[in-house]
Amino acid sequence: MIYFLSDSHLGASYIRDPKAHEAMVVDFLRSIRHDATELYLMGDMLDFWFEYKTVVPRGFVRFFGAVAELADAGVKVYWFKGNHDMWLFDYLAREIGMEVMDGPVVKDIGGKTFLLDHGDGVGQRPAAFKVLRRIFRNPVCRMLYATIHPRWTLALAHGWSAQSRKTATASEYSTTITDEDNEPLVKYACEYLSDGSHPRIDYFVFGHRHAMLDKAVGCGSRVIILGDWVNHFSYACFDGQDISLKVYGEDNELINR
Numbered sequence: 001m002i003y004f005l006s007d008s009h010l011g012a013s014y015i016r017d018p019k020a021h022e023a024m025v026v027d028f029l030r031s032i033r034h035d036a037t038e039l040y041l042m043g044d045m046l047d048f049w050f051e052y053k054t055v056v057p058r059g060f061v062r063f064f065g066a067v068a069e070l071a072d073a074g075v076k077v078y079w080f081k082g083n084h085d086m087w088l089f090d091y092l093a094r095e096i097g098m099e100v101m102d103g104p105v106v107k108d109i110g111g112k113t114f115l116l117d118h119g120d121g122v123g124q125r126p127a128a129f130k131v132l133r134r135i136f137r138n139p140v141c142r143m144l145y146a147t148i149h150p151r152w153t154l155a156l157a158h159g160w161s162a163q164s165r166k167t168a169t170a171s172e173y174s175t176t177i178t179d180e181d182n183e184p185l186v187k188y189a190c191e192y193l194s195d196g197s198h199p200r201i202d203y204f205v206f207g208h209r210h211a212m213l214d215k216a217v218g219c220g221s222r223v224i225i226l227g228d229w230v231n232h233f234s235y236a237c238f239d240g241q242d243i244s245l246k247v248y249g250e251d252n253e254l255i256n257r
Contacts, residue, residue: 004224185208
């Protein structure tokens with residue numbers, strides 16, 4: 001079985017009970033040990049991560065341990081960079097034994113063609129978001145940021161995340177999609193399929209939106225938006241024949257509203 005999940009935002013300041021939140025994710029990872037062959041972490045698993053040359057941010061030990069246990073058991077683990085954990089490089093890849101990826105990636109999985117991306121870099125996005133994304137991913141900006149003491153960079157990053165959530169519009173953090181045809185990720189998939197130069201895609205799999213969606217597009221393709229592990233505790237699984245969205249456990253009201 002192949003599993004996909006995204007957007008747990010471990011370490012976020014708006015999580016009411018961080019330990020319970022991390023434990024929920026860890027419980028799920030341990031529950032799939034018996035049948036998982038591949039695991040795709042589709043970005044924003046951490047609310048912030050920055051890899052220094054010799055410094056490791058504190059926290060997430062149980063989560064990293066659960067992922068490492070899967071990798072040690074022979075499960076192939078792929079972690080896609082999101083907009084909160086874009087500064088993943090080689091530390092976790094070496095320590096855990098996983099592959100860090102930057103989407104969009106077109107990949108054959110079990111005889112089906114998948115297009116995989118966190119979801120922040122495709123589809124229509126506000127101009128300000130695109131500018132910030134370029135700045136954050138710029139190697140020079142990244143190098144300059146790394147020269148600042150972690151005490152300040154981590155505080156700045158978590159403060160930025162909390163403030164952006166407070167000032168965001170309702171639609172930006174909506175946990176449901178009411179207009180599926182105009183959802184940017186759906187429109188992106190439709191435009192991609194209409195371009196004859198691209199390969200046929202069976203499944204488009206995205207995170208980022210914090211909403212769940214399984215929508216047919218084109219001729220036999222589907223768009224899967226994974227939801228999150230903040231509100232939905234949702235994931236997708238692919239059995240080699242079909243993909244389905246599922247919810248793990250019950251909502252434990254882990255968020256400060």
